Amino acid sequence: MTTIQAQDPIWRRTTAEIHRARSVAWAFARRDVQLRFAQTRMGWLWSLGQPLLAAAIVFIVFSWIVQVQAPNGFSYPLYAFAALPAWLMAQHIILQGAPSLVHNQHIVSKVAFPRQALPMSKAGVALVDFMVASLLFVVFRGYTLGVWLDGLHWVLLSSLVSIYAALGIAYWIAALSVRYRDILALLPFLLQGLFLLTPIAYPTERFASALGAYSWVLYLNPFVCIADGMRYAWLGVDDLNNYHLISFLMATGLFITGTWALKGAERNMIDHL
């Protein structure tokens, strides 16, 4: 027996609903994967091509032009590419997940399902791409420095944080975009800003040299702990410190508040779409 009341609190959630969100997200993720095959000439090759292209751009800009040096005598490509797969995954989730409600409004306005399923489903393709890119990195690292998998548990943890931080941001934007479409126009700038402010292509020490005692401000970016976590995991450098806790808490906070924001927007969503 199910009762729905006007005064139900927003956080009221049934196990059936969580179950439903998962199965719908799974169906959408499956659709995205199937669509990757349909109507594309190269299909899965893009999973290889995308990280390689991104790596090439990072290398050209930050190593050749800006001439960033990697610390501790690491070769620059190895240092920069360690965190790149996790960032590309987060970028995919935000870029695809944030507008997913608006893009699928014909479905959203006709079938009731837990709305976070749509952004969540975007993690499917992103995760597959992440695994392919990570494998590329392992091969690259094995070739230059030798295979080292001692930090694998850190890889798993960092990628998990990367997924839910990205989902948190995607949930927030998706919830707001129902009423304020303009926020979607800001999406490219947001992603560009996030990429530049996250120490992926440059070492985190640059934060301290730029802001000194105020460098904690830059750790408000949830992706700092992910980038450093990945490098720590793959290369054993960039020890994690207290500042990274700020970044980690931001990621967690974004996910929790984002879920809540989307749940709140769900109630009258179709009146605004």
Added chain:
Amino acid sequence: MSLGKDTAIQIQGLGKQYRGRGAFKGRDFWALQPLDLEVKEGQALGLIGPNGAGKSTLLKMLSGLTHPSVGKYTYRGHMTSLLEVGTGFHPDLSGRENIYLSGALYGMKRSEIAKSIDAIQDFSGLHDRYMDHPIKHYSSGMKVRLGFSVAAHLQADILVVDEVLAVGDARFQAKCMQRMESQMQEHGRTVLFVSHNLYALQSLCHEALWLQDGEAVQHGPAEAITQAYLESVQDPKQGIQIAHDHAGSGKLRITNLMWLKGPPQTGQSNTLKITYQGDSDHQEVDVRLNVLGRDGRFLSPIAMHAHGFRPEHLPAQGELMVHFASIPWMEGSYSMDLRLTERGVVAQEAKNIWGFKVSSGSFLAEGDPYTAGKNGVHVSQQWTINS
């Protein structure tokens, strides 16, 4: 709250209020006034009423698409809403893949879909070789059939259906109605049904609820309620003001329909006056009025282009006259659907917009009145003896 032993849905004081925003600030309105309703298990309840009466709002709240402003509802078992067929279909995916996607959206498990996929394909009548083709290569009829077939195999104790039977060819529609009826009888499924097709509604539903302007007007046996509703759209002055809230672009609207010589009588001449409004001159306008019988079945068109009347220009606002030398309809009640297009774009569309009564008379001056006890249309004919 507990439910009565054989109650499927219990609705208590359920209402939806929309707040006016921007230019409409302060003009809040109730899309549905607080409503009490109980639907028994295995029953089918039909919702009738003009556009904007609150039918869809009620269904949207029950399906969980929008949250109620006041009140609550309780239901037993699994409830599935069907507001559209083929929801979630993606043109680039194959028929089979789309069945899985659409089924999952409606809350079916993958294993359940896998079990019924043959039955779904069978019901749709689609050939094996189509199932693995992207549905963008399907005809629109095939897509509708596939969508319906998924819908027909949804596992639910309570099914909420909104106007979906309006699409698809007649034979397939009948098949779907049959399937719904058999599901109700065999599995005790409860159905909430909105349709402008009063005939379909009467044949499927035991009970009907008549909503108007967000308020419940009458609730009772389907036949009595549909009859009362049909009579209410028949204005005693034989004219009707058509409200604003109908579908279409709204650039051109019919605002009034009226029989100039009073209530029409079979065989007598009469003129239908159509008053319309718009902002600027109109081009390539087509007016289609579908005359429906008491049971909601289509009887005859009153259509501009179909009768070869194609004025190049129409003034921004004015009146159109349709002359009938001899009213062809037999004694009885009739209703009308309206569809107005300008250069092929729908400007106004409304179902059951108006009803009128035709009084008894003979079709030809020299003929006898013909009463069949139901709706009918006289057709001109000539009788001769061949010897």
